[in-house]
Amino acid sequence: MMVSQGNVVVTGATRGIGRATVDAILERGGKVVAIARNERLLAALQASAPNRIRALTADLEDLDRISELARLANDAFGSVDGLVNCAGIARYEPVGAIGLDAIEAQLRVNLAAPLLLSQALAVHLRAPGGSIVNVSSTLSERAAPQTVVYAATKAALNAVTKGLALELAPAGVRVNAVLPGGVETDMLRTPRLLPGETLGPGEIEARVASQLADLTALHPLGRLGTPEEVAAVIISVLDQTWQTGSLVTIDGGLSLA
Ligand SMILES: NC(=O)c1ccc[n+]([C@@H]2O[C@H](COP(=O)([O-])OP(=O)(O)OC[C@H]3O[C@@H](n4cnc5c(N)ncnc54)[C@H](OP(=O)(O)O)[C@@H]3O)[C@@H](O)[C@H]2O)c1
DSSP, rough: OOOOEEEEESSSTTTTHHHHHHHHHTTTTTTEEEEOOOOOHHHHHHHHHHEEEEEEEOOOOOOOGGGHHHHHHHHSSSSSOEEEEEEOOEEEOTTTOOOOOHHHIIIIIIIIIHHHHHHHHTTTTSSOEEEEEEOOOOOSSOOOOOOHHHHHHHHHHHHHHHHHHHHHGGOOOOEEEEEOOOOOOOOOOOOOOOOOOOHHHHHHHHHHHHHHHHHHSSTTTTTTOOHHHHHHHHHHHHOOTOOSOOEEEESTTGGGG
């Protein structure tokens, strides 16, 4: 049985790439333990496939809850085959305006939570063949303005991926990362503001449209990716039986430019 046809824990399951990953697992006949903060979206997700989705409401900034979450996730269907660490946040701040709050929040959600959840779930992952996919970013390897901290957390997540892969290999648990380029999700629809700058409602839309156009132009294939295209790679990597410690890029050629 493929991991994606088993019981898979997905963080950031309610929107964007995580949501597309949930849909792809359901299409393959798998079951999902869905983790995110927004209870309304989680309830709607669970209602879409009541027997095959269990929702756990959690703020992954709260690292003290992670071992309890891992236990609840394992209990949801009685066993776990896979984990997709997809929840992530980006705080766009230019150098000169980087604050400790933003550093801490991104370190918690993008780095510490996936590491601690992987560690706590690794002991439950059904042998042989448990699999973990961390959703990283091409920004971990390619600098872009206003993303110093985000990029650093994702680069550290790449290192975590390789370290976990090595240490968990004897237990048959594979750990890989997927590095997307620009993908059409809420994450890219946040206006990037200069320190002290405020925008009116019409201006916000225009700013987001121009940000998206600039980002699109950086991709040699001439468009941003869709959450479904990235989810297809996440599922493929989740299911590869002889792949571990890999950083798999899916970016419309962004890294070439
Ligand atoms: N979009 C891109 O261009 C892009 C590119 C490269 C990498 N990525 C990475 O891909 C992953 C998914 O991004 P996305 O674009 O799909 O983002 P998104 O549309 O903003 O969705 C983020 C998801 O994470 C959840 N989440 C955020 N903060 C959380 C917290 N503190 N605790 C629990 N859940 C939390 C959100 O649910 P709630 O709000 O309900 O908590 C939501 O389900 C992230 O790791 C991101 O860094 C995205």
